[in-house]
Amino acid sequence: MKKIDLTTANGRKVDNNQNSLTAGSRGPVLMQDVYLQEKLAHFDREEIPERIVHAKGAGAHGTFTVTNDITQYTKAAIFSEVGKQTRTFTRFSTVGGERGSADTARDPRGFATKFYTAEGNWDLVGNNTPVFFIRDPLKFPDFIHTQKRMPDSNLKSDNMMWDFWSKSPESLHQITTLFSNRGTPDGYRHMNGYSSHTYSFINANNERFWVKFHLKTMQGIKNLSADEATKLAGTNPDYATEDLFVSIKNGEFPSWKVHVQIMPEVEAENYAINPFDVTKVWPHADYPLIEVGILELNKNPKNYFNEVEQAAFSPSNKVPGIGLSPDKMLQGRLFSYPDTQRYRLGVNYNALPINKPDVEVNNGFRNGAMRFDDNGGDSLNYEPSHYTVPTESPELSEPPFKINGDADRYAYDSDENSDFVQAGNLYRLLSKSEQNDLVTNIVGSLSNATSEIQALQISHFKKADLGYGRTIEKQLRGNK
Structure with missing residues (x-):
């Protein structure tokens, strides 16, 4: 299969389309992304x-x-x-x-x-x-x-x-919720x-x-x-x-x-x-x-x-x-x-x-489409100033985030199997009838996917709970 390069709007090839640029693996997303x-x-x-x-x-x-x-x-x-x-x-x-x-x-x-x-x-x-x-x-x-x-x-x-879901196994917990009757x-x-x-x-x-x-x-x-x-x-x-x-x-x-x-x-x-x-x-x-x-x-x-x-x-x-x-x-x-x-x-x-x-709003924002109030009147919209203008309140500053790590495109630092643990726990919390409804709902949708996608997704369900995956697999085969 010929490779097609993903690019930005200006034609630059994209190096990573899965992870945002953050400060360290747990750090916040950077503006420079x-x-x-x-x-x-x-x-x-x-x-x-x-x-x-x-x-x-x-x-x-x-x-x-x-x-x-x-x-x-x-x-x-x-x-x-x-x-x-x-x-x-x-x-x-x-x-x-x-x-x-x-x-x-x-x-x-x-x-x-x-x-x-x-x-x-x-x-x-x-x-x-x-x-x-x-x-x-x-x-x-x-x-x-x-x-x-x-x-x-x-x-x-x-x-x-x-x-998409089969290629994004972190989705399994939410899939289990969505295809239960809570969906x-x-x-x-x-x-x-x-x-x-x-x-x-x-x-x-x-x-x-x-x-x-x-x-x-x-x-x-x-x-x-x-x-x-x-x-x-x-x-x-x-x-x-x-x-x-x-x-x-x-x-x-x-x-x-x-x-x-x-x-x-x-x-x-x-x-x-x-x-x-x-x-x-x-x-x-x-x-x-x-x-x-x-x-x-x-x-x-x-x-x-x-x-x-x-x-x-x-x-x-x-x-x-x-x-x-x-x-x-x-x-x-x-x-x-x-x-x-x-x-x-x-x-x-x-x-x-x-x-x-x-509360009263005091900012320097002016003009823009559909401005329907007095647009700030004749008040000054800059700061600092010798005149009376809205100024900052430093006493409201928050404690700093503790950030470490180099700026890079990190996946979350979690164990490979962690995406399946809570999905399996949720499945086992359901009653037998709720499990049956969940599986029926999944099969009704997953049966419309290709066999290759089905196989990959079933492997995720099995990692969450072997019975969960096998039951889906059995019903899918029965639908063919």
Whole structure:
């Protein structure tokens, strides 16, 4: 087979298309990775006007109420006292489908909440699964392309999906989740939410703790079988959207208990699992859930476009006391999410009513498409100055990341078999009937892939659990 050289837009050959440029194997992504920037920036602009991912969604206003004191871990004002309430806006979504797609498709669900805090807006942007398919942002456009449509037929392709997954074994944990019945939740009210990524808390002593967020549904988890989901896709493709809207309209306000897992900063260095690898979970036995508060949705939007479609979320929207981590996928999202919003809604998207913080905004940003306020009036938009202008607040600086290592394109420093351990653990946690549903769902999709792709993917399933892989293999052979 003739080799085709992958190149950048200016024709330069690409030396590595699997790993972003980072400072050390666990270090954050470097700004000098111009190929990553080019790849993400082009990906963010591939379609208009809907979101590239999370296009189909529903949302509602609500409140977050603190129920437990966690000020030993964070100085964020939102958590400053038990009983404190903060208004919120939450958007749920499917990930891969277009705006007209069915709510019940087998797909992860987005779970994004904007907290309008006294220190600015904080966006908690996650999914209904605690892990993701990949762990390096350089692979994200490629992954999403496999979830979209073929360039010739404009049809979706199981073969395309499994081709990518079989070559990306780190996806096995999320595949096991997606093809279980959790891949088709019964509406948005009956599913959990997770930050998936590792973030950081910073307390009043400027100490850092690594943190993961878990939002546990108080309505109870309910999922749809594959047959139920398929039937609803034909009879009521807006099932989840309708269920959320009607429940709030009827005064049945859905709620989630918000929990965190806390890891002291120093423990990350020697922990058995790379804590910044988004394809892995932290075992609760090591880092138990700590209750933080309750998120309640209690007000429907008055205008879908104005409030839901124009809502713009990004993990880059953070407040003092809540920080980031060297999680490579998170680092990529810090660029990609706001870049997408600037393209989709315009550079002034944060001034739209649904995105505007409750606190006064003072910056030097001027002009740009769709500037609809006073554009800063006659105020000066530079600093330092002899005049009264907005200035920095050095007391809010965060403790530095501990970074070491040469700048290079690193894979995550994990054991070769680590990608299969948690997927196998999840499979063995399922009941027999849940295992049967999982295998049936996988076979229904994997049977549409080529035999070469099937063989490679089955080898991954066997590494996770021999029975898991053999059962899939047997059913695939029976389908021929």
